[in-house]
Amino acid sequence: MEALRADMFEELCPSTLLPFRIGGDKWAALVITCLEDGPRRFSELRVPLARVTPKVLTQSLRTLERDGFVRRTEYTEPVRRVTYELTDLGRSLLEPMRLMCEWANDHWDELLDARES
Amino acid sequence: MEALRADMFEELCPSTLLPFRIGGDKWAALVITCLEDGPRRFSELRVPLARVTPKVLTQSLRTLERDGFVRRTEYTEPVRRVTYELTDLGRSLLEPMRLMCEWANDHWDELLDARES
DNA sequence: CGGCCTGGTTACCAGTTGGATACTGTGCAA
DNA sequence: TTGCACAGTATCCAACTGGTAACCAGGCCG
Numbered sequence: 124m125e126a127l128r129a130d131m132f133e134e135l136c137p138s139t140l141l142p143f144r145i146g147g148d149k150w151a152a153l154v155i156t157c158l159e160d161g162p163r164r165f166s167e168l169r170v171p172l173a174r175v176t177p178k179v180l181t182q183s184l185r186t187l188e189r190d191g192f193v194r195r196t197e198y199t200e201p202v203r204r205v206t207y208e209l210t211d212l213g214r215s216l217l218e219p220m221r222l223m224c225e226w227a228n229d230h231w232d233e234l235l236d237a238r239e240s
Numbered sequence: 241m242e243a244l245r246a247d248m249f250e251e252l253c254p255s256t257l258l259p260f261r262i263g264g265d266k267w268a269a270l271v272i273t274c275l276e277d278g279p280r281r282f283s284e285l286r287v288p289l290a291r292v293t294p295k296v297l298t299q300s301l302r303t304l305e306r307d308g309f310v311r312r313t314e315y316t317e318p319v320r321r322v323t324y325e326l327t328d329l330g331r332s333l334l335e336p337m338r339l340m341c342e343w344a345n346d347h348w349d350e351l352l353d354a355r356e357s
Numbered sequence: 358c359g360g361c362c363t364g365g366t367t368a369c370c371a372g373t374t375g376g377a378t379a380c381t382g383t384g385c386a387a
Numbered sequence: 388t389t390g391c392a393c394a395g396t397a398t399c400c401a402a403c404t405g406g407t408a409a410c411c412a413g414g415c416c417g
Contacts, residue, residue, distance in 0.1 A: 142262055142307065143260060144260070146259050150375095176377075178376080178397090179374090179376070189354070190355065191350060191351065192259070192354075203383070204393085205393085219340060219343050226336050234308065236308065266405070283363065294366085295365085296405060316414095320362090320415095322365090
């Protein structure tokens, strides 16, 4: 997940050229990327995903949960806390995603050329 | 491209579970698959892609062409003939696509379980 | 001349996605 | 009791996607 990572969160990010899409919706790939290093709370996800409104983030998380890629856990003690984390199935997506980023890096110039001309 | 191939062209195909999407539109992956073995004419593509109306197929092909994955060639001799074929860039998508199909086959039961429960 | 084949185009429409903006309910904490 | 953090909801709306159905233009065939 190293490749393209920094760029993916930018507004005019080059991943718009990427011919791969992971999950059903626009933000699924980024959400998964954000969960790569362990469980995250809703408000923690909102920081890197600042361009995603809470409604849309919730939608994305619900879909990922339904599809078995993400597990939602609700705690009430000591305070209310909800965490999202990748399931084993979700984690197994990381490797294909990494390969796609590799592909994209390998063919970046060609992708750009095609769009420009 | 062997995996899932037979099913992908069915109406209720299991690829609706697939968390990967290639190209911008719904039919891009199937179009690319159809071009795997060499150039095809518009009317030849319409046979396996019978569920795709000509308008939508044209759209898909135009997008693939713009993105540099497909090359459109028009002949007038001896009769009018238009062929579509994968460019090198388009062809380079086949390997990632194959890997995605492998991933899907490896995790098929988990994908099904997640949706059902 | 009248069809037919090829490779589309046109107009219209419904459903879905994504976004803007505002609001809510629960539990602390001062 | 007022305020704040957290984790969302509620409405509304514009744009995009995909689909239906019909149409079309050029060229050959008989």
